[in-house]
Every structure is written in C-alpha cells, then in structure tokens.
Amino acid sequence: MARRPDERRHACDGDCRDGEALDLTDRLGRAISTREARFFSLATDPDATRAEIERLSPVSRGTVTYDAGLGASLALTRQRAVGARARLRWRAGVAGQAFDRTESLEIVEFLAGVDPEEASQSFRAHRQREGRGGLLFGLEWSVRLTRQFNVSPEFRVIVSRAIGDSDASYGELAVGMRGMWSF
Numbered sequence: 001m002a003r004r005p006d007e008r009r010h011a012c013d014g015d016c017r018d019g020e021a022l023d024l025t026d027r028l029g030r031a032i033s034t035r036e037a038r039f040f041s042l043a044t045d046p047d048a049t050r051a052e053i054e055r056l057s058p059v060s061r062g063t064v065t066y067d068a069g070l071g072a073s074l075a076l077t078r079q080r081a082v083g084a085r086a087r088l089r090w091r092a093g094v095a096g097q098a099f100d101r102t103e104s105l106e107i108v109e110f111l112a113g114v115d116p117e118e119a120s121q122s123f124r125a126h127r128q129r130e131g132r133g134g135l136l137f138g139l140e141w142s143v144r145l146t147r148q149f150n151v152s153p154e155f156r157v158i159v160s161r162a163i164g165d166s167d168a169s170y171g172e173l174a175v176g177m178r179g180m181w182s183f
Contacts, residue, residue, distance in 0.1 A: 031066045059109035071097035089140040096133030134160025150180045
C-alpha cells in the first residue's frame with residue numbers, strides 16, 4: 001500500500017510486535033580471581049597445635065578461572081514506538097550460561113625443611129563444567145539512522161539468588177551496541 005506524501009513513517013513499520021525472544025550466544029571471555037593465603041597444611045599429627053599447623057602451612061596462590069561457553073535466554077518482550085525514528089524494547093525472562101571453572105594452587109613460599117616435591121603432591125589443578133543462570137531483565141533503544149541502517153544500544157541484567165547449600169549468588173551486567181542493516 002502506497003503512502004501519501006504527507007504521511008509520516010512510523011519507527012516500527014512492520015516490526016513493532018510484542019512477543020518472545022530466544023537468543024543463543026557463545027561468548028569468548030575469561031574471568032580470573034587470585035588470592036594468596038595458607039590454604040593447606042602438611043601437618044600429619046591429628047593432635048597438632050595451631051602453631052604446628054601454621055608452621056607447616058606454605059603460603060600458596062589460589063587461582064580460579066572461569067571460561068565462558070554456550071548460553072541461552074528466553075524472554076517476553078514489549079516494544080513501543082518513541083517518536084518517528086526510535087523504538088524502546090523491554091524484555092524479561094530467564095538466561096543461562098555454561099562455563100568451565102578451573103581451580104589451581106601454586107606454592108609461593110616454601111617451608112624450611114619441607115620437600116617442595118612432597119608439598120606439590122598435596123594438590124592438583126581441578127577443572128569442571130558448570131552452569132549459571134537467573135532472571136533476565138533488559139532494555140533496548142533502537143534508532144533508525146537511515147532507511148536501511150539502525151543502531152541499538154542495549155542494557156541487560158541477570159540476577160539469581162543462592163540455592164541450597166551454595167552461597168554463591170550470581171549477577172551479570174551486559175552493555176552493548178548493535179548495528180543492523182536492512183536489505
């Protein structure tokens with residue numbers, strides 16, 4: 001249907017529907033947390049005093065690394081035109097992400113009279129596949145710059161509470177910008 005010359009084009013022409021959104025992501029990224037402490041003791045006597053345990057505890061550096069993997073989100077969306085060239089989209093739903101968690105321990109300060117080989121046998125690097133997820137809330141502002149090109153800054157938050165024995169609540173903040181070319 002042809003428009004009259006004086007008719008303004010709406011920001012959502014043909015694409016301003018409420019509905020569902022399914023996103024699959026494969027993120028590249030790594031988060032690393034490191035701290036130094038006395039994580040373990042080489043004391044073998046079950047009746048050892050605190051001073052003996054500390055004397056046989058080398059200073060170690062513990063590192064936990066998270067490598068991001070495949071993720072997905074499912075959300076309900078609502079969108080509205082804001083002026084002639086822009087639209088605002090809200091989303092709420094659930095999101096999850098797989099990741100590899102690696103824990104390693106490195107001895108920083110060796111103890112006098114303790115064989116470094118023996119101390120190194122006390123621990124091994126540990127790697128496991130885990131997942132995180134929670135409630136997703138997002139906001140996107142799409143602006144049409146030309147007839148074919150849109151830019152869209154977006155903001156997303158994922159939050160979850162600790163469940164069961166876990167004390168690890170989870171939160172994620174994502175801020176980004178997309179460019180979209182229509183053919």
